[in-house]
Amino acid sequence: MREGPDIARIASLVGDPARANMLNALMGGTALTASELALEAGVSLPTASSHLSKLMEGGLLTLASQGRHRYYGLASAQVAGMIEAIIGVAEAVGPKRVRPGPRDAAMRVARVCYDHLAGEQAVAMLDRLFDRKLLLRGDDQIRLTPAGASHFSALGIEIHAKARRPVCRACLDWSVRRSHLAGTLGAAILDKIIAEKWARREKDSRAVVFSPTGRQAFERVFLA
Known part of the structure; x- marks a missing residue:
């Protein structure tokens, strides 16, 4: 196995069309809910939730809770x-x-x-x-x-x-x-x-x- 950063893992996260649309939607700097990101990606809410979980696990997103709402944002300026x-x-x-x-x-x-x-x-x-x-x-x-x-x-x-x-x-x-x-x-x-x-x-x-x-x-x- 090669040593160093796992580029393929990050590329696979970004490379899915639905996840790419979600990430692009968050480039405006505004945190969005799963429902809003589902609309951006053109997928159902359960499918969106699955994609968001993968992006969270990959370190590309952060999650903040406010009352009943949960908001996703990009993890960093990087x-x-x-x-x-x-x-x-x-x-x-x-x-x-x-x-x-x-x-x-x-x-x-x-x-x-x-x-x-x-x-x-x-x-x-x-x-x-x-x-x-x-x-x-x-x-x-x-x-x-x-x-x-x-x-x-x-x-x-x-x-x-x-x-x-x-x-x-x-x-x-x-x-x-x-x-x-x-x-x-x-x-x-x-x-x-x-x-x-x-x-x-x-x-x-x-x-x-x-x-x-x-x-x-x-x-x-x-x-x-």
Whole structure:
């Protein structure tokens, strides 16, 4: 038997179409019930429960109880990054299941990737943060500079280092096929965008839709 991580086990968990749809539905960062995930997967509730048990056993999901309800979520940002990367490979090599429509166009511009901003706007933002030396690109990592820390603090963006999660991390964007910003800083920036009402979450979608004035504010702060 070969030593090392059991890639095949994780691949088999993600590779089932119903489980893949469930995982993708959780990429919006919102915890969902088994019934909601059954609808996303297009399967019965008993079948969904079986799939969820396997995903739990595989360490890909967490479960939280609130009253009578039980909510499933992705186990970590690392799991979300894996799903985003797989979506990128699927987008690149196909085949495509449907031709992209209006909602897909909105998703390409800006969307939620677990807990941070993704899409064209997010990739452009990361490029500009590098240009302004607020972030520095290293070998397989992104580093926040002292100037960057002061800049984000002045904007009221609190950066909290969490155990086992970096402040800054590159996440490969499936629609642009370049990196956007993840980590606790990426999450804090998305929180800022929503709190300032520059943009709103599209219902039943991962799309993030900027208002005209919100887009101007976002571009002034992050793209200027």
